[in-house]
Amino acid sequence: MRIGELAERAGTTTRTLRYYESRGLLPTRRSGNGYREYDEGDLRLVRQIRTLQDFGFDLEETRPFVECLRAGHPAGDACPASLAVYRRKLAELDALIDQLRSVRAEVGAQLLRAESQTATGPDPQCEFGG
DSSP states (O other): OOHHHHHHHHTSOHHHHHHHHHTTSSOOOBOTTSOBOOOHHHHHHHHHHHHHHHTTOOGGGGHHHHHHHHTTOSSTTSSHHHHHHHHHHHHHHHHHHHHHHHHHHHHHHHHHHHHHHHHTOOOTTOTTOO
């Protein structure tokens, strides 16, 4: 298939596919007339990259998954390097969740403080009277 068809089937743009090629994630094969040519395996690679990016993985983090697929594994996460990326991403997500919980607790405390002040009457310092 040619680049336009691959882009359409993968739900992306030809510009994105060229970028993946420039980063070494998508192989570059040309036909005799110079057109880029792709196969179903390339479609799997692009779909894997897109799925991981949708989950918040940056482009470089997708590399082990792509390499795993290229090595002939039916799933891009069947290799040790892919599993290591999953572990790092989970640790990163856990840290973000902890940070969000902390921020949420602070905002909740501020809301309670503000509501208790409002219940005792308007604050003369507040220009809106509340």
